[in-house]
Amino acid sequence: MNSCANQTKPIQFLLNGEKVSVSNADPTQSVLYYLRENKKLMGTKEGCAEGDCGACTVVIGELVNNKPELKTVNACIQFLPTLDGKALFTVENLRQEDGSLHPVQQSMVDHNGSQCGFCTPGFIMSLWNVYNQYQASNTQPDQNEIRSALTGNLCRCTGYRPILEAAQNMFDLPAVEFDSDTLRKDLAEIQHDDALVYDYKGNTFFAPKNIQQLAELKAQYPEATILAGGTDIGLWVNKQFRRLNPIIYIGEIAELKEIAVNDNNLRIGACASLSNAYKAISKYYPEMDEMWERFASRPIRNVGTLGGNVANGSPIGDSMPALISLSAKVVLRSAKGSRTMLLEDLYLDYMKKDMRADEVVEAIHLPLPIPERVFRCYKLSKRYDSDISAVFAAFSLVLKNDIVESCLITYGGMAATPKRATLSEQSLIGKTWNESSVKNAMKIMEQDYAPMSDGRASSDNRMQSAANLLYRFYLETRSENPLSNESLNVFANSADISDIPVRVES
């Protein structure tokens, strides 16, 4: 293995501007535990310990193409070794040299944005990230952007109006500039080209730097857990007390984060964050905007990956039904080479995949839109923001003179895997796209699925909802008097989708 040495090294990162080195923490120790228990930095709170409430929100800085980028993350599910080579900012960092409050904090005070204060540091850090981003470009976020940045922060007592007012008015106070030059220099000093091997009491954390090293490590340790964003895995440790050893972290592999486009496909590296995948996919499929905006929260999307969603293969994962209805493919990689298959063929049974122990997901290939294909997806969940789907539906349809030429219908939440409604699809092929053929397909759908009942929805509710969503799709796409699809425009301004580098392949 070219540079994956066996020598253990400490984890090095910047904590509120100071370089720190850690060699005595378990690889699955959370950043939150480290802050509160080891560093006695009590500003960052623990509410849920599962990425849901935002009380533990911190900001992480890292060099991307030699420029520092800041993003919010949930410290409760972030493992400490993933900070190697990065910068961590907590609410304690916001105090100014003269002891005064940062404008984000001052605005929260001025607008009564805090009562018990438990959620407040998390809100402050989410807003600090927005503040820095916009202050640097001398612009101001709109309401949608602020709301989107705060979807991962829950407050049980103040209510959100005063917090939103504080956010809106924080730019009116005397500005405080973020020193990104110093951050760039400080980060540059703690970079290393070789893979990280960190060992504590026989628990090992590998962070390879390229795909070759990753494939060789997975061949050597087929039992290893692949860690990407950790937004699923963090819960295995916090809630199920699972021991994971060894861990292979893929977040340092630049090739796996690449997004490229050629004449036919958008190729999304498995470790591209959900946020970056969202920006790239939205350029081609704005129909997915609502799904992305409602996929977890911004801090989860900042570190969670599309490859992680696909590899985890949860039957209630959101991206897979949409990708399957668009005939996306998945590329699996091992030391022996790579193979590509239709994404739907990856899923064999509940959490069982056609993926060998020595294989990892390398990329997802999403076909580019074709003008004649109509596509929609819909998420049903109890809470609008940051909730897991009860049912997720994705439809793609090609009509010729109002006759169904092809139709792919995929649901999440209806079976043990994300699954196509093949019998309903077949009933539609060759038929006129009208009320009677769609109602017939809705009935036939009862043979496609036998959904379970759980806390999210009953079996009957799922069946009825799935059929109704097909009907909604029909109403939006029928040739006469189609209903307008509001979801297409609701989120059009909520994320800047222009800045994600997509490599164009000839």
Ligand SMILES: Cc1cc2nc3c(=O)[nH]c(=O)nc-3n(C[C@H](O)[C@H](O)[C@H](O)COP(=O)(O)OP(=O)(O)OC[C@H]3O[C@@H](n4cnc5c(N)ncnc54)[C@H](O)[C@@H]3O)c2cc1C
């Ligand atoms: C608060 C919260 C809200 C959430 N909301 C949603 C939601 O709305 N919709 C939804 O679908 N999901 C949701 N999730 C689940 C999670 O965020 C997603 O599944 C995410 O895409 C996982 O990506 P990750 O990089 O964090 O994966 P990880 O947690 O790092 O890994 C997940 C699994 O995939 C494996 N894995 C990861 N990458 C690879 C790879 N390249 N090759 C092989 N195996 C790999 C890991 O070994 C593990 O088994 C939510 C999670 C939280 C905590």
Ligand code: FES
């Ligand atoms: S403690 Fe609730 S998101 Fe981390």
Ligand code: FES
């Ligand atoms: S101020 Fe009490 S939870 Fe938000």
